[in-house]
Amino acid sequence: MNTERERIEAVRKAYSELAQKRENWPNKYDISTQLGKMLSDYMLLAKIDMLDKKVLNIGCSEPIDEVFWASIVGEWHALDINRDAIEMAREMTSEALPPQLYSRLKFITADVTDLDMDDESYDVVTSFSTIDHIPGHENRAKAIIEMSRVLKRGGFLAITVPNKLDFIYSYRSNKSQKEGKAVFGYEYQFSPRELREMILDSGLEILDCASTAFNPYSYLDKLLHKLKIDKVKIMMGTRFGYLARKRAAG
Numbered sequence: 732m733n734t735e736r737e738r739i740e741a742v743r744k745a746y747s748e749l750a751q752k753r754e755n756w757p758n759k760y761d762i763s764t765q766l767g768k769m770l771s772d773y774m775l776l777a778k779i780d781m782l783d784k785k786v787l788n789i790g791c792s793e794p795i796d797e798v799f800w801a802s803i804v805g806e807w808h809a810l811d812i813n814r815d816a817i818e819m820a821r822e823m824t825s826e827a828l829p830p831q832l833y834s835r836l837k838f839i840t841a842d843v844t845d846l847d848m849d850d851e852s853y854d855v856v857t858s859f860s861t862i863d864h865i866p867g868h869e870n871r872a873k874a875i876i877e878m879s880r881v882l883k884r885g886g887f888l889a890i891t892v893p894n895k896l897d898f899i900y901s902y903r904s905n906k907s908q909k910e911g912k913a914v915f916g917y918e919y920q921f922s923p924r925e926l927r928e929m930i931l932d933s934g935l936e937i938l939d940c941a942s943t944a945f946n947p948y949s950y951l952d953k954l955l956h957k958l959k960i961d962k963v964k965i966m967m968g969t970r971f972g973y974l975a976r977k978r979a980a981g
Contacts, residue, residue, distance in 0.1 A: 738866035741916030743813060746792060750819035758793055767943050767970055768795065772859045774941040775889040775974040776800075784854040787881060789843050789874070790861025794820040794827075801832040808853075810839040844873040851883045858890045860970065863919045871919070872929055879933035882977040888935055891972030894942065895920040900969050923966045927973065935975035942968025 758764040783805040788796055791809035797820065800807055811817045821838045828836075841847065843858075844865070856878045862871050878888055895901055901920045907913045923940075930937060945965040946952050955961040965971065 735866040735870075738917040741913070742864045742866075743916070745914065745916035746811075746813045747815040749792060750813070750815035753819060753822075759795060764795075768859070770943045770946060771891045771941050771968065771970045771972055772796070772857070772889070773799075774947070775891070775939065775972060776855075776857070778939055778974055779855070779887050779889075781855065785852070786855045786857065787853045787878075789856065789858040789878060790864075791820045791838070792816045794824045796857070796859065797824050797836055798827050801828055801835055804835065806835055806837065808837045808839055810841050810843065812840065812842050814840045843877055844870050846877045846881060848881050850880055851886075852881045854883055854886050856882055856886070856888045858888075859972075860891060860893065862890070863892045863921065864915055864917055866917060866919075872932070875929050875933045879935050879977060882935075884977055885979045886977050887938075888930070888975045888977075889972065890926070890930070890975070891941075891970050892921045892926055893918060894967070894969055894971045895922045895925075896967060897969045923971060926971075930973055930975050935977055937973050937975050939974045940965050940971065941974075942966065942971035944968030944971075 781800065781803050785806045786800070786804050787808045787810060789810055791797070791811040794809065797807055797809055809817070809820055811820070817838045817840050824836055825833055843862070858878060862874045865871050865874055875890070878890075882888060893900065893904065904913070904918050904920065908917060927937060940962065942965045944967045945961060947956070952961060952964065955964055
């Protein structure tokens, strides 16, 4: 996969195949998957008030996030460029949730790099292991800029990606891509500094970070936090991310 078009096609094919298999929630009860989400994705969202918020979730395949948050938020809009993935998510959530919770969800097929949405439409935007499947630095930067654009003033962005500093993971991911065996077709690994700069360039301010390497309930990690060196360990996680905010007017 040397060209951007080939990478885009590889991702499209991988997610369409996943949707067609429809293996009945293969990750819903996978402990390692859930633990990773709790330590990175949901640790960021735990730092803000999600009650009754209008949320846009960028990237939707197996709808773990939709089912988890439906009882808390006011509205949850799940967006993906792949129609097969969106239809799978729609079907699975309709089976998993009662009608009153399912009615809070909306499923959208769209390209995050060019959203047909009004400015400042959402209280919270989330993107969990999604923009790493977008080929091209410019396109990934556009995605973050669009997420920032549709955020309300004072709204929050929670974004997580694979970590380039986990050298073993990066090596295995890149090797599987070269061999044409990558589960999701194409995956880019970010350095913490790179993602941070992209978020800042979009006009947002960084509030906090989280990763799969840092457990706030661990005695050792609590000690690292008190010593103010916890960020070093956080940046070593296989998946990491940031919580950012759009500054209020004035």
